[in-house]
Amino acid sequence: MHFTGRFYIYIFLISCFPLSVFAQITDDFSDGDFTNGTVWQGDSGNFIVNTSGELQLFAPDAGNSIIMTQGNIPDSVIWKFDLRMEFAPSASNLSRVWLQASENSNNADGYFLELGENGTLDAVRFYRQQAGAATLLATGIASEVAGDPVNIRIEMKRSAAGDWQLWLAQGSADLVNQFTVNDITFPGADQQWFGFYCLYTATRKDKFYFDNISVLPDLPDQVPPVLLSANAIDAQTVVLSFNENIDSLSAVNTGAYLLNGVIVP
Numbered sequence: 524m525h526f527t528g529r530f531y532i533y534i535f536l537i538s539c540f541p542l543s544v545f546a547q548i549t550d551d552f553s554d555g556d557f558t559n560g561t562v563w564q565g566d567s568g569n570f571i572v573n574t575s576g577e578l579q580l581f582a583p584d585a586g587n588s589i590i591m592t593q594g595n596i597p598d599s600v601i602w603k604f605d606l607r608m609e610f611a612p613s614a615s616n617l618s619r620v621w622l623q624a625s626e627n628s629n630n631a632d633g634y635f636l637e638l639g640e641n642g643t644l645d646a647v648r649f650y651r652q653q654a655g656a657a658t659l660l661a662t663g664i665a666s667e668v669a670g671d672p673v674n675i676r677i678e679m680k681r682s683a684a685g686d687w688q689l690w691l692a693q694g695s696a697d698l699v700n701q702f703t704v705n706d707i708t709f710p711g712a713d714q715q716w717f718g719f720y721c722l723y724t725a726t727r728k729d730k731f732y733f734d735n736i737s738v739l740p741d742l743p744d745q746v747p748p749v750l751l752s753a754n755a756i757d758a759q760t761v762v763l764s765f766n767e768n769i770d771s772l773s774a775v776n777t778g779a780y781l782l783n784g785v786i787v788p
Contacts, residue, residue, distance in 0.1 A: 588721050610726075
């Protein structure tokens with residue numbers, strides 16, 4: 524298409540979201556403890572907030588410890604957290620992350636991620652637990668959590684339709700999709716629990732670390748992208764630069780753009 528003169532770009536975003544507000548679970552432990560604000564309960568005597576501002580297991584001997592916090596976890600939700608283990612995980616030294624639990628207990632009904640198995644193909648495994656029986660729902664990429672140490676960022680998303688997606692990043696690297704699976708056995712609910720369970724030998728009793736935790740409703744983005752620049756590089760091509768990533772389907776919808784205020788490209 525050939526065009527001349529000034530051009531204008533109009534972007535229309537229409538979205539809606541439920542009016543109900545869910546109590547948020549967020550904690551980066553920058554206050555130096557886990558008993559104010561977001562209150563963590565369980566085997567609290569076996570955990571500390573270290574000088575780096577991380578929640579750290581600090582148990583006296585081999586065993587298992589759990590620490591959890593309570594909040595309202597909606598159907599449509601995103602979990603984010605950092606997890607570090609200063610060893611190669613195994614069946615004797617592993618972490619469970621309870622995404623949604625009916626009680627502050629490792630025997631709760633709900634969903635959890637598990638990191639730790641024997642061998643070198645350790646992957647993040649996603650389970651549903653009901654009446655004490657754990658069912659494997661999905662498995663991430665093999666060897667993703669087999670290293671020594673494990674230092675990862677996790678993002679887990681659940682839609683209202685029960686579609687679960689897990690992303691994992693090694694340190695500061697980009698997030699990589701691990702799996703997608705559907706399960707609607709336990710919907711979101713008020714006063715659910717989120718937290719961490721550690722199983723450890725005596726040499727690993729202080730080598731589990733957790734930080735930058737958020738469990739938040741997955742609400743539509745209400746802030747439209749800002750056009751930073753638009754440059755015509757030839758008679759048929761305009762290069763647009765925005766201040767955030769644009770949805771790949773919306774970006775190629777020609778109906779979202781106008782040239783000179785009237786021409787649909």
